[in-house]
Amino acid sequence: MASGKALNRELSKLFNEMWDADVHRLRPGKDYTIEVQGEASPVQQGDSAVQDNAVRHLFHNVNEERLRSIKTFSTFISLLDNYETSTGVAEVVTPEEIVENNCFLDAILATEVMRLAHDFLLKRNLAKQNLADFKHQLYDIWFQLYARKGDRPDSCGFEHVFVGETRHGKEILGLHNWVQFYLQEKRNQIDYKGYVARKNKTRPDKDDQVLTIQFSWKGFVKPIGSTFIGVSPEFEFALYTVIFLLSEEKVTRETVKIDEYELQMVVCRHGHHIGTAYPVLLSTTH
Numbered sequence: 705m706a707s708g709k710a711l712n713r714e715l716s717k718l719f720n721e722m723w724d725a726d727v728h729r730l731r732p733g734k735d736y737t738i739e740v741q742g743e744a745s746p747v748q749q750g751d752s753a754v755q756d757n758a759v760r761h762l763f764h765n766v767n768e769e770r771l772r773s774i775k776t777f778s779t780f781i782s783l784l785d786n787y788e789t790s791t792g793v794a795e796v797v798t799p800e801e802i803v804e805n806n807c808f809l810d811a812i813l814a815t816e817v818m819r820l821a822h823d824f825l826l827k828r829n830l831a832k833q834n835l836a837d838f839k840h841q842l843y844d845i846w847f848q849l850y851a852r853k854g855d856r857p858d859s860c861g862f863e864h865v866f867v868g869e870t871r872h873g874k875e876i877l878g879l880h881n882w883v884q885f886y887l888q889e890k891r892n893q894i895d896y897k898g899y900v901a902r903k904n905k906t907r908p909d910k911d912d913q914v915l916t917i918q919f920s921w922k923g924f925v926k927p928i929g930s931t932f933i934g935v936s937p938e939f940e941f942a943l944y945t946v947i948f949l950l951s952e953e954k955v956t957r958e959t960v961k962i963d964e965y966e967l968q969m970v971v972c973r974h975g976h977h978i979g980t981a982y983p984v985l986l987s988t989t990h
Contacts, residue, residue, distance in 0.1 A: 744898035861978030
């Protein structure tokens, strides 16, 4: 196995239960269509000039009506414009944004996916029993601001993982979420450059739900980034929260098999908060 770490069967079982329970997940070919196009060229973080091997958008179309009719997606989308993407620039959280954060947490806590995560964590005494207390716990992990650079509270786990940030005016941090990618691409803020091949599958299919891609955003290039495609916000939120709470390590890597995908889930902590979290696609069985 590429990671050198054995498959975590317990987490694989839980994450597959979540995958099956993720009724809000969008289906490839039905709710959205992607075009993977060409393979990305090798490039370093911070390079501004990079060959574009995909002339069209990654997302050919997405059923936005379905997206916005699902409460967890609609409340999630409302959070995406709440952040200043440059690290080092202090975030200002307005009362309206706090309300939006809470609406999102309320929406995901009502799902079966989050219930499975909560039950799993309860059995290990890692989560608060009461849902209101568990919600506070989630708020602290994901939305509590901290200083990623310098001493100003300029970042939080949610911003990094789901929205994306920039550093020193030349590199992209985070941005591991497909909805944000799609919406930014639609506004021509993101330019998809091509896919990054994996060892036992040279080219991804249009129905693959985990992709490794290269793209530029706000003029900076992300040489390689992995992302789930089509999954609900609660699925990713639950996945990363479980791994975060299971470990005290600064960086945790867990090898899991979800559906047909063998993944290394990486979660880095920033004190009591999530620093970053993303999947690394190791291989796929189809």
